[in-house]
Amino acid sequence: MASSSTPTTISFLSRKNRFRLFGLTLDDCIRTFFGGNALISVVVLALITFFLFKEGAHFFAQNDRNLRIYRQAGLEYVDFIRTQSDDHTALTRSLSDLRVRTLNELTQKQNRPLAEANAALAGFDAFAGQFSDAVDPLRSLVSDLTEQATEIKTKFIVAGDKQEERNQLLAAGKTAEAGRVQIAVINFQEELKPLLATLPAYREANQAFATQLKAVMATAPTLPTPELQGRMDKFKAHTRDYLATFPAVEHKLETWDYLKPVPFWQAFTAFIFGREWLTASFWQDWYGVIPLFVGSLMVSLVALLLAVPLGVGAAIYVNQIASLGEQRFIKPCIEFISAIPSVVLGFFGIAVLGQALRALSQFTWLSWVPGFPFSERLNILTAGCLLALLAVPTIFTLAEDALNNVPRAFKEASFALGANRLQTIIQIIVPASLSGIISAILLGLGRVIGETMVVLLCAGNRIAIPDFTAGLGVVTQPVHTMTGIIAQEMGEVVRGSIHYRALFMVGLVLFFLSLGINYLAQRIVRRYRLSIG
Amino acid sequence: MVIADPLSMDTRSSVPTPRPTMGTSSLATAGDSSAPASEILIDIEHLDFFYGASQALHDITLQVEAKKATALIGPSGCGKSTLLRCLNRMNDLIDGTRIGRGTIKIRDVEINGRDIDVIELRKRVGMVFQKSNPFPKSIYENITYGLRLQGVKTKAQLDEVVERSLRAAALWDEVKDRLHASGLGLSGGQQQRLCIARAIAVEPEIILMDEPCSALDPIATAKVEELIHELKTNFTIVIVTHNMQQAARCSDRTAFFYMGRLVEYAETRTIFMNPGNPQTEAYVSGRFG
Numbered sequence: 147m148a149s150s151s152t153p154t155t156i157s158f159l160s161r162k163n164r165f166r167l168f169g170l171t172l173d174d175c176i177r178t179f180f181g182g183n184a185l186i187s188v189v190v191l192a193l194i195t196f197f198l199f200k201e202g203a204h205f206f207a208q209n210d211r212n213l214r215i216y217r218q219a220g221l222e223y224v225d226f227i228r229t230q231s232d233d234h235t236a237l238t239r240s241l242s243d244l245r246v247r248t249l250n251e252l253t254q255k256q257n258r259p260l261a262e263a264n265a266a267l268a269g270f271d272a273f274a275g276q277f278s279d280a281v282d283p284l285r286s287l288v289s290d291l292t293e294q295a296t297e298i299k300t301k302f303i304v305a306g307d308k309q310e311e312r313n314q315l316l317a318a319g320k321t322a323e324a325g326r327v328q329i330a331v332i333n334f335q336e337e338l339k340p341l342l343a344t345l346p347a348y349r350e351a352n353q354a355f356a357t358q359l360k361a362v363m364a365t366a367p368t369l370p371t372p373e374l375q376g377r378m379d380k381f382k383a384h385t386r387d388y389l390a391t392f393p394a395v396e397h398k399l400e401t402w403d404y405l406k407p408v409p410f411w412q413a414f415t416a417f418i419f420g421r422e423w424l425t426a427s428f429w430q431d432w433y434g435v436i437p438l439f440v441g442s443l444m445v446s447l448v449a450l451l452l453a454v455p456l457g458v459g460a461a462i463y464v465n466q467i468a469s470l471g472e473q474r475f476i477k478p479c480i481e482f483i484s485a486i487p488s489v490v491l492g493f494f495g496i497a498v499l500g501q502a503l504r505a506l507s508q509f510t511w512l513s514w515v516p517g518f519p520f521s522e523r524l525n526i527l528t529a530g531c532l533l534a535l536l537a538v539p540t541i542f543t544l545a546e547d548a549l550n551n552v553p554r555a556f557k558e559a560s561f562a563l564g565a566n567r568l569q570t571i572i573q574i575i576v577p578a579s580l581s582g583i584i585s586a587i588l589l590g591l592g593r594v595i596g597e598t599m600v601v602l603l604c605a606g607n608r609i610a611i612p613d614f615t616a617g618l619g620v621v622t623q624p625v626h627t628m629t630g631i632i633a634q635e636m637g638e639v640v641r642g643s644i645h646y647r648a649l650f651m652v653g654l655v656l657f658f659l660s661l662g663i664n665y666l667a668q669r670i671v672r673r674y675r676l677s678i679g
Numbered sequence: 680m681v682i683a684d685p686l687s688m689d690t691r692s693s694v695p696t697p698r699p700t701m702g703t704s705s706l707a708t709a710g711d712s713s714a715p716a717s718e719i720l721i722d723i724e725h726l727d728f729f730y731g732a733s734q735a736l737h738d739i740t741l742q743v744e745a746k747k748a749t750a751l752i753g754p755s756g757c758g759k760s761t762l763l764r765c766l767n768r769m770n771d772l773i774d775g776t777r778i779g780r781g782t783i784k785i786r787d788v789e790i791n792g793r794d795i796d797v798i799e800l801r802k803r804v805g806m807v808f809q810k811s812n813p814f815p816k817s818i819y820e821n822i823t824y825g826l827r828l829q830g831v832k833t834k835a836q837l838d839e840v841v842e843r844s845l846r847a848a849a850l851w852d853e854v855k856d857r858l859h860a861s862g863l864g865l866s867g868g869q870q871q872r873l874c875i876a877r878a879i880a881v882e883p884e885i886i887l888m889d890e891p892c893s894a895l896d897p898i899a900t901a902k903v904e905e906l907i908h909e910l911k912t913n914f915t916i917v918i919v920t921h922n923m924q925q926a927a928r929c930s931d932r933t934a935f936f937y938m939g940r941l942v943e944y945a946e947t948r949t950i951f952m953n954p955g956n957p958q959t960e961a962y963v964s965g966r967f968g
């Protein structure tokens with residue numbers, strides 16, 4: 147009896163005929179299916195990261211070479227003098243700005259006819275003309291040197307191309323043809339000799355320039371109002387400072403050595419901190435991400451400044467104040483915004499918003515607004531306004547979620563203690579959901595920074611760090627962005643070239659930026675979950 | 680602010696009647712309990728209440744005496760919470776609620792009147808909820824929240840109120856060293872007492888409690904019940920409870936509700952020892968509900 151009861155128990159437990167697929171039970175299949183889905187996402191992310199890194203890493207070697215040529219071919223040497231001349235140009239520009247202000251003063255405040263005002267400025271014009279002409283000897287020297295240095299660089303690049311050609315032939319097994327490729331050997335020391343021999347000429351030109359400037363400065367006219375005179379004094383001070391830099395420039399030229407090694411990190415810092423993004427230039431290419439980074443940041447900042455009050459405000463309204471009917475109407479409306487294709491939005495920005503903003507800025511009664519009036523209809527402000535529209539649904543939805551997670555009991559307790567609605571919202575609801583709201587804002591920022599089409603179409607695409615001395619008016623200047631530049635230039639670059647790699651590096655910066663923002667947002671949300679309990 | 684005067688202590692309208700002596704013999708004189716034993720603070724008459732189309736309260740007439748604890752009992756869904764929330768108009772926060780008929784007067788002022796300031800009403804009628812709900816703020820901030828809303832800013836004054844309220848809620852000794860720690864870090868029972876302290880801090884006249892002990896363990900419950908006893912000397916308490924013993928232990932009068940109707944309202948002893956209605960008897964003896 148005892149022996150027969152055991153098998154009965156077992157068959158009772160394992161009677162079910164198990165389903166099997168490739169030797170896997172149903173349970174295993176389910177595991178594999180869902181696990182596989184998760185795995186694919188992880189693998190794809192890893193591959194993208196790897197690919198970005200792989201392409202990006204080559205950039206540094208290429209940029210290092212790029213920077214070495216810049217030094218060895220003497221471009222750096224010439225740029226010392228060019229910078230000096232460019233600084234003078236900047237001073238000249240501030241002088242013409244001063245003329246415009248003075249003219250305005252005379253015609254608008256003092257109501258003098260234009261001809262008379264111009265006549266009154268004759269002395270100023272003579273001074274400005276002399277000031278501007280003083281640089282001529284230096285400028286002609288720069289243009290001579292530019293030619294020489296370009297020539298050396300071209301030789302070097304041609305040699306590099308030939309080398310490349312030979313390598314390709316060798317790789318293809320065509321040894322004979324490879325042997326026939328002529329590769330010139332560039333002796334930089336020899337090539338640079340004529341360039342460096344111009345140092346005495348420079349000294350002479352510089353001397354003449356300095357003397358001329360000092361003489362001109364003595365003839366500086368006095369301006370009609372204290373305010374304008376103040377500006378003139380400032381200009382004089384700037385010029386004095388400028389003159390004081392001359393010996394340093396001369397010293398730099400004297401001690402310049404083409405053999406001085408380019409430190410290895412410079413390829414990196416020149417990218418991360420580089421203030422110039424200049425490609426396909428006849429002189430020297432620069433791949434500095436700062437102007438693009440600043441462009442992206444400025445546009446995003448303007449977008450957030452607009453989108454945060456709108457998104458969070460709307461979320462508070464819908465969650466705390468609106469009736470059920472209003473909720474049913476507002477929520478889908480805002481969520482629908484994210485369904486608008488961004489290219490349509492960009493198109494709208496060019497055709498309508500940019501135009502409208504510019505027209506608005508032209509009203510004289512609005513001229514007190516910083517940056518108004520402006521003539522570029524595509525600028526930070528236009529792009530920022532449209533991006534704000536894109537960020538609003540993200541911020542709204544997530545902030546509303548966060549508000550919704552605040553236990554109803556908090557609200558009731560607050561009301562029961564005699565708080566009104568505003569007090570309850572400001573003192574209880576918002577603080578309790580603050581981290582959720584902050585992470586909503588961060589994710590909105592992530593959305594905005596990664597957006598491409600709108601900025602490409604509406605940000606104005608001028609690759610330069612905007613002029614922050616304009617104060618808040620900086621937002622009316624055009625910029626280019628990291629996303630925009632990739633979209634615009636990726637199609638045209640030669641695969642594998644330094645430019646191509648540089649674009650990958652920009653992509654990498656974007657990638658890390660978004661990663662950082664998302665990580666931060668998630669951490670904040672997690673802490674918030676804990677604190678609410 | 681509109682009703683500040685009518686609600687204040689000076690304008691008592693009902694004449695205080697002497698308390699009946701509560702001897703053992705009072706069980707026999709159950710009929711007396713229908714007569715007002717003392718000053719009537721809350722006077723509800725023929726109240727109908729609706730959630731949208733569904734009626735939750737039917738023709739409730741009930742008088743609550745000052746400085747006593749009144750218990751509302753009855754099976755789940757019979758409208759106890761609804762009635763309680765009518766008293767400080769918390770139901771205003773729910774869409775679609777309305778009072779169909781009847782009046783609720785506190786100190787003879789109709790609280791649903793047009794010119795009534797709800798904020799002022801809620802300062803006078805505090806509330807403690809079923810699930811303890813301290814704000815995610817410090818203990819100190821939790822208690823001073825109501826006062827700060829009223830514009831009290833002086834630190835000395837706030838400190839004083841915090842100590843007084845915490846002492847009144849029998850929580851002072853337990854938390855006096857960590858007033859600035861989060862209120863959410865307290866145990867369940869402590870949180871509930873913190874909520875009571877928070878309600879006391881604004882010095883209401885009436886404290887509404889909606890099953891304040893339902894989420895607490897027996898020891899914490901005993902502490903809160905003890906507290907209710909003490910609070911009676913200064914406040915009028917209306918407490919909803921599921922726990923029959925609790926109603927018997929801490930209330931003076933008990934109202935039994937069934938399906939949105941007030942079935943019986945009398946001295947607590949009467950309800951438990953000698954109920955006048957068979958439904959009440961069935962409920963208090965545990966045969967349904």
Ligand SMILES: Nc1ncnc2c1ncn2[C@@H]1O[C@H](COP(=O)(O)OP(=O)(O)O)[C@@H](O)[C@H]1O
Nearest residue numbers: 730735753754755756757758759760761762773
């Ligand atoms: N917010 C609400 N909306 C609609 N009906 C409600 C709401 N709250 C309560 N009710 C209904 O009102 C009746 C009384 O509820 P309630 O006062 O909470 O009962 P109790 O507190 O006695 O358990 C119940 O039938 C309940 O379904």
Ligand SMILES: [Mg+2]
Nearest residue numbers: 759760761889
């Ligand atoms: Mg209830």
